[in-house]
Amino acid sequence: MPVATACPIVLTAAERHQLKKAAYGHKTAYRARNRAQIVLHAARGRSNAHIARETRLHLDTVRTWRGRFADGGLPALADRKRPGRPARFTPVQVAEAKALACQLPAETGIPLARWSCPELAAELIARGVTDSVSASTVRRWLRQDAIKPWQYRSWIFIRDPDFRGRAQRVLDLYARTYEGEPLGADEYVLSSDEKTSIQARCRCHPTLAPGQARAMRVNHEYRRGGALAYLAAYDVHQADVLGRCEATTGIVPFMALVEQVMTQEPYASAKRVFWIVDNGSSHRGKRSIDRLAARFPNAVLVHTPVHASWVNQIEIFFSIVQRKVVTPNDFTDLDQVRARLHAFEDRYNATAQPFQWKFTTSDLDDLLARLDRHTPTDRHQESSVALTA
Incomplete structure (x- = not known):
């Protein structure tokens, strides 16, 4: 019987380039690499038996893919469509x-x-x-569709009737504008708040340092050594933090922080210093604005919307303090807590850069539009009536 002659393979430059990429690429699928190698060997004039020995593939496999390429070129090296099992679900x-x-x-x-x-x-x-x-x-x-109904996130629905106006005022200050006018070089923006109840927990067994294949170990049992509040003011554009520790929060501790900041340069001689604060009891309402202006005429108190502390950049700094300073909590007494906080404050100011704040008024409008789509009409009316009352 005459022996069947192998299909001759002649490659163009483009085909050879693509086949080489497939044959020697690190991310090429195994079967695609084998098919490309078969065709490259065949283009060199080698027999099917020789190719089978070189690639360690079955002779029928070599014959099949050589013939397919000869009939259809590069597209023929892809898998043909298969009917597969009929779909069970519509x-x-x-x-x-x-x-x-x-x-x-x-x-x-x-x-x-x-x-x-x-x-x-x-x-x-x-x-x-x-x-x-x-x-x-x-x-x-x-x-x-990335649907995960078993997960949930907590959030607080907007109930401040002047949410957009207050939020826009804060966002404009971050962009160095106020009431449509750009801020001058002698005007500053401070973000301020209190981090409450920082405890001194003295562990009943010393904390063990990490080692090879072992994480840091912190004893579960501890003795309470009291708690303090950390009040801080963060210069949004200079990335400087000025803070103090107090036994508790309130009007007097907050005004002590204001006194500490406003008696230092460059804030003492500044034209205006904007203080961005939330609506906590230490600095809430019109009285707090008048109190601050009476003590320091160049200080302007700006409130964030109700339940919108995420607009206040000092919360980002407090999250850094929580992760890098307070957790895990292992302090012998409150003096050690104070020393650690003040030392970290100096360390932070030496290298800090302003936060890359990217939430603008356009993003605010998009957020409010999305929330409106999720607001039932009856609940919206009830909230409006409650706010009016």
């Missing part, structure tokens, strides 16, 4: 499962706080959407 069933996951269980009469994949699968069967479905299948459907 697109409508998948859509109903996703729609159910995007509803609160209480709204559907189910006594659950959150959906889980097994609960969703059981509910789909109970509703007759499908005869049977596994929790893993439901999880795969939800993963397609």
Whole structure:
């Protein structure tokens, strides 16, 4: 019997370049690499048997992919479409499962706080959407649209009637403008607040330093050594922090911080110093504005909206203090807490850069528009009536 002649392979420069990338690329799939190597060997005039020995593939595999490339070129090296197993679930069933996951269980009469994949699968069967479905299948459907009904985040809905005006005033100060006018070189913006109840917890056993394959170990039991409040003012554009420790918060401790800051340069001789504060009892309302202006005429108190401390940049600094200074809490007494806070303050001021604040008034408008879409009309009216009353 005559022996079948192998299909001759002639490559263009572009085809050779692509095949080499596939044959020697580190991220190429294993089967794609094998097919590219078969074609490259064939282009050198080698027989199928020789190629099979070189690539350690079966002779029929070499013959198949050599023939496919000869008939269809590079596109023929891809897998052909296969019918596969018929889909068990229709697109409508998948859509109903996703729609159910995007509803609160209480709204559907189910006594659950959150959906889980097994609960969703059981509910789909109970509703007759499908005869049977596994929790893993439901999880795969939800993963397609990144739906995770078992997770939740806490948040506070806006209830300040002047939210936009107050928030815009703060955001404009971060952008060095106030009431439409740019700030001068002798005008400063300070973000201030109090970090309350920093405790001195003396561990009953000394904290063990980390070692090889071992994390730091902090004893669970401790003795309480009291608590203090850390008051700080953060210069938004200079990245300087001025702070003090007090036994508690209140009007007197806050005014002591103001006295400490406003008697130092460059704030003592500044044209205006804007103090951004929240609505805590230490600096709430019109009285706090008048109190500050009476003591320091160049000081301007600016309040954030109610329940919007996230607009206040000092909260970012306090989160740094919490992560780098206070946690894990292992102090013998309050004096050690004070010393650590003041030492970190000096360390921070030596190298700090202003925060890259990117939330602008345009982002604020987008946020308010999204919240309006999630506000039921009846609840919105009730909130408006309550605020008016």
